[in-house]
Amino acid sequence: MLEDNGKMYCQSEAILEYLGRKYRYLPKNPEKHYKIMKILGTLDDLYRMVYPLISPYSPLDEKAKEERRTKLLKEMAPVHLKSIEKLLCENKCKDFVVGRRYTIADFALAKKLSLI
16 A cells, blocks of 8 residues: 555555556556566566466465465466566666666565565
8 A cells, every 4th residue: 555645555566556656657658568568477477487386375275385386486487587688688788677767666576586
């Protein structure tokens, strides 16, 4: 939840985009915007795969968690991480995820990877 000027906001991704637009952490360039949204989507996909393995509310038993963990580490995560790595390598400025300044992709990448 976020309170801004007396108004409450919810949903992490919506808040991230709201703050990105408000404080100019989203570029106007459509190609850069696409790259940011692709990274956010890929991170969300990864998190959705990991969450059932770490959540105390997971419906999976330990055997199912272990099978899913093995598949995630060997098959699914490498594909998603390579996709992110490719975008990172394409960026000419190595200090930021996309472009030459902080964007919401920088914040999201740091946050989501710390959870995984």
